[in-house]
Amino acid sequence: MYDVVIIGAGPAGSSAAIFTSKAGKKTLVIDSDQSVTRRAWLDNHYGAPGISGPDLVETGKRQAIKFGAEYVQAKATKVVAGEGSLTVETENGSYEAGHVIVATGMFADFAEASGIRTKPGTEPRIKTIVDATSEGRTSLANVWAAGTIAGVSMHTIITAGDGAKVAINLISELNGTRYVDHDVLKS
Numbered sequence: 001m002y003d004v005v006i007i008g009a010g011p012a013g014s015s016a017a018i019f020t021s022k023a024g025k026k027t028l029v030i031d032s033d034q035s036v037t038r039r040a041w042l043d044n045h046y047g048a049p050g051i052s053g054p055d056l057v058e059t060g061k062r063q064a065i066k067f068g069a070e071y072v073q074a075k076a077t078k079v080v081a082g083e084g085s086l087t088v089e090t091e092n093g094s095y096e097a098g099h100v101i102v103a104t105g106m107f108a109d110f111a112e113a114s115g116i117r118t119k120p121g122t123e124p125r126i127k128t129i130v131d132a133t134s135e136g137r138t139s140l141a142n143v144w145a146a147g148t149i150a151g152v153s154m155h156t157i158i159t160a161g162d163g164a165k166v167a168i169n170l171i172s173e174l175n176g177t178r179y180v181d182h183d184v185l186k187s
């Protein structure tokens with residue numbers, strides 16, 4: 001069983017995966033390769049002057065894999081709560097998880113099929129979002145939401161930041177104490 005299964009490998013999903021895998025949480029990312037970020041050119045992503053969306057997405061994936069995150073390319077269809085765990089169903093197989101992070105961008109069908117409470121979007125061109133708390137919790141226990149699908153502004157620095165925020169809240173819950181992930185520059 002995975003500690004965390006993340007649906008979506010855009011800035012929100014992979015940013016979350018970097019934190020959860022680096023915190024030693026067994027992490028799986030399921031992605032259907034439909035990220036709109038792949039069509040972006042980014043001149044406003046703090047710290048990364050002039051980078052293509054595909055390069056940002058691939059770099060984020062490599063960072064998470066470096067810390068042990070696993071990636072599978074598949075379409076996740078829904079999450080079902082069971083005795084003490086969650087089952088994420090995909091078009092080709094299912095996965096057990098303690099927690100799930102929904103980071104599906106503009107796509108709300110996974111959340112709707114899972115019976116997760118949604119509401120109309122408030123950002124331009126975003127029809128439906130998950131009704132998530134400021135921490136990232138959804139109406140389904142142990143299921144969280146991050147990025148565009150959680151209603152934040154649709155910009156990579158913000159969706160990546162939201163993925164990190166939600167991951168730190170989840171890790172803190174698993175560890176039972178507030179989590180901090182700081183590395184020190186070796187002198």
Ligand SMILES: Cc1cc2nc3c(=O)[nH]c(=O)nc-3n(C[C@H](O)[C@H](O)[C@H](O)COP(=O)(O)OP(=O)(O)OC[C@H]3O[C@@H](n4cnc5c(N)ncnc54)[C@H](O)[C@@H]3O)c2cc1C
Binds near residue numbers: 008013031037045
């Ligand atoms: C043309 C264009 C230009 C842009 N330019 C900029 C810019 O200059 N600066 C900027 O900051 N932002 C820009 N953006 C916005 C930015 O790219 C992203 O929209 C934003 O960062 C979204 O991140 P996300 O992780 O929430 O979603 P996404 O990056 O869309 O990732 C969601 C992922 O979830 C996966 N997924 C969805 N449903 C499922 C499912 N059921 N099963 C498995 N996987 C699933 C998708 O395949 C996708 O990979 C631009 C967007 C577009 C379209």
